[in-house]
Amino acid sequence: MTAATATTTQTPAGSLYGPDHLQLQDALEKFINAEINPHVDEWEKAEIFPAHELFRKMGKLGFLGVNKPVANGGMGLDYSYSAAFAEALSHIRCGAIPMAIGVQTDMATPALAKHGSDEVKREFLEPSISGEYVACLGVSEVGAGSDVASIRTIARKDGDDYIIDGGKMWTTNGTQADWICLLANTSEGSHHRNKTLICVPMKSKGVEVARKLKKAGMNASDTAQLHFDGVRVPQRYRIGEEGMGFAYQMQQFQEERLWAGAGWQKSGFIIQETIDYLRERKAFGKPLLDNQYIYYKLAELQTEVEAVGALFHKAVGLYVAGNDVTQLASMVKLKGARVAREVADWCVQFWGGMGYIEETRVNRFWRDTRLGSIGGGADEVMMGIIAKTMGIMPRQG
Ligand SMILES: Cc1cc2nc3c(=O)[nH]c(=O)nc-3n(C[C@H](O)[C@H](O)[C@H](O)COP(=O)(O)OP(=O)(O)OC[C@H]3O[C@@H](n4cnc5c(N)ncnc54)[C@H](O)[C@@H]3O)c2cc1C
Incomplete structure (x- = not known):
C-alpha cells in the first residue's frame, strides 16, 4: 500500500x-x-x-x-x-x-x-x-520519571561534539538497541528550554548497560538501566534545534499515549476469553456465566472498553486532521489504562484459581496491564495535563 x-x-x-x-x-x-x-x-x-x-x-x-x-x-x-x-x-x-x-x-x-x-x-x-x-528512548532517570524537566543527564559541547554524562532508567529495548533517542540538558537555565534530543549510538565508548531489570510483567521485553560516562557524539546527531528537546519530547509523548490507548481499547478480547471459560466452568450446578452478578459485570466492563475505543478514535481523528490532541491523548492514556486494569482484575477474579496461575493468558494480561497507569506518564501526570489544559490547575511555584 x-x-x-x-x-x-x-x-x-x-x-x-x-x-x-x-x-x-x-x-x-x-x-x-x-x-x-x-x-x-x-x-x-x-x-x-x-x-x-x-x-x-x-x-x-x-x-x-x-x-x-x-x-x-x-x-x-x-x-x-x-x-x-x-x-x-x-x-x-x-x-x-x-x-x-x-x-x-x-x-x-x-x-x-x-x-x-x-x-x-x-x-x-x-x-x-x-x-x-x-531503537530505544531515554527520557526517564533514576531520580526523574514523572518530572521529566528535572533530568540530570548532561551533554556539554566540546568542539563539534557533545560529551554526555549521566544515566537513564527503565529503558525499553535498552539491552539490544543500536541507538537511543536521548533527552539531555545542553545548557543551564529554564528546565523547559535547556534540553535537546540526541541520537546516541549504543556502541559508543562510555555507554554501559548497567543492568537488565527484572519485572512483574511485560516479561518478553528487555528493560535496562544505562550509564553514560564521557560519551562523545557529533553535534550533528542532534534532533532539530538545540534547547527544543523538552518541547519535542512532549509532542512525541502524544503519539506514545495514543499508541498506548490503541492497545487498551482492545481489552475486550480478554472479556471474550473469560466468557468462553465461564460458559464451560460449572459451580453450584450451572455454568458460572449464568450468575447475574458475573454477566452484568462483564456487560459493564465491555461498555467501558467501548467507551475507551470511542475516545481513542475521536482523538486519532482530530490528530489526523492536524489538531493538538494533548488533552485527549492524555484522557485516552488515563482512561484506557484504568479500564484495562479493571477488566484484567475482574477477569482474574472470575477465572478463580486459574486466574492466579502464571501460565494463563488472563494472568499475563493482569501483570502486563499494571504498567499502563505508570509507564509513559503515570495516571496522576495525565490528570495534571488534563487539568492544565482545562485551565483549572493552579500555577506551579
Ligand atoms: C517496564 C517499564 C518500561 C519503561 N520504558 C521506558 C522507556 O523506554 N523510556 C523511558 O524514558 N522511560 C521508560 N519507563 C519509565 C516510566 O515512563 C516511568 O516509570 C514513569 O514515567 C513514572 O516515573 P517514576 O517511575 O519515576 O515515578 P515517580 O515520578 O517516582 O512517581 C511515582 C508515583 O507518584 C505519583 N505521582 C507522580 N507525579 C505525581 C503528581 N504530580 N501528583 C500526584 N501523584 C504523582 C504517581 O502515582 C507515580 O506512579 C518505563 C518504565 C517501566 C516500568
Whole structure:
C-alpha cells in the first residue's frame, strides 16, 4: 500500500478506518500468527525476544514505518494507519512485544522523523524503519520519571561534539538497541528550554548497560538501566534545534499515549476469553456465566472498553486532521489504562484459581496491564495535563 492508493474513510458510524486500514490490519495479524505468537511463551520465559531478527522481518514488510516519510523508506500514510496498526498489535498474546515495537515506531522515532536533519534521518531513522537498527528512548532517570524537566543527564559541547554524562532508567529495548533517542540538558537555565534530543549510538565508548531489570510483567521485553560516562557524539546527531528537546519530547509523548490507548481499547478480547471459560466452568450446578452478578459485570466492563475505543478514535481523528490532541491523548492514556486494569482484575477474579496461575493468558494480561497507569506518564501526570489544559490547575511555584 502507498500513500497514493490509501484512503481514509469516515463511515457514518464514525470509524476512521476504510478498506486499506483493514487490509493493513489483516496483513499484520497474519504476520503475528506466523512469526510472533508461536514464540511468545518462550520469549516471556527467556525475558527477552530477538529484536533484530523480528524487526528485520517487520521492516521488510513495511510495518515499522507506517506513517514515516516515503523518502526514508516509510509508507507515508497518515496517523490513522498507525492507529490501525497499533490496534492490530493486540493480536499478540502478550503486552511486551507490542510495547517493544511501539518504542521503535511511536516513541523513539516520531521526533526524529519530524525534526531530524536529512543526514541524521539517513543514519538513524532509515535503518530503524528497515529493521536493521533497534531503537530505544531515554527520557526517564533514576531520580526523574514523572518530572521529566528535572533530568540530570548532561551533554556539554566540546568542539563539534557533545560529551554526555549521566544515566537513564527503565529503558525499553535498552539491552539490544543500536541507538537511543536521548533527552539531555545542553545548557543551564529554564528546565523547559535547556534540553535537546540526541541520537546516541549504543556502541559508543562510555555507554554501559548497567543492568537488565527484572519485572512483574511485560516479561518478553528487555528493560535496562544505562550509564553514560564521557560519551562523545557529533553535534550533528542532534534532533532539530538545540534547547527544543523538552518541547519535542512532549509532542512525541502524544503519539506514545495514543499508541498506548490503541492497545487498551482492545481489552475486550480478554472479556471474550473469560466468557468462553465461564460458559464451560460449572459451580453450584450451572455454568458460572449464568450468575447475574458475573454477566452484568462483564456487560459493564465491555461498555467501558467501548467507551475507551470511542475516545481513542475521536482523538486519532482530530490528530489526523492536524489538531493538538494533548488533552485527549492524555484522557485516552488515563482512561484506557484504568479500564484495562479493571477488566484484567475482574477477569482474574472470575477465572478463580486459574486466574492466579502464571501460565494463563488472563494472568499475563493482569501483570502486563499494571504498567499502563505508570509507564509513559503515570495516571496522576495525565490528570495534571488534563487539568492544565482545562485551565483549572493552579500555577506551579
Ligand atoms: C517496564 C517499564 C518500561 C519503561 N520504558 C521506558 C522507556 O523506554 N523510556 C523511558 O524514558 N522511560 C521508560 N519507563 C519509565 C516510566 O515512563 C516511568 O516509570 C514513569 O514515567 C513514572 O516515573 P517514576 O517511575 O519515576 O515515578 P515517580 O515520578 O517516582 O512517581 C511515582 C508515583 O507518584 C505519583 N505521582 C507522580 N507525579 C505525581 C503528581 N504530580 N501528583 C500526584 N501523584 C504523582 C504517581 O502515582 C507515580 O506512579 C518505563 C518504565 C517501566 C516500568
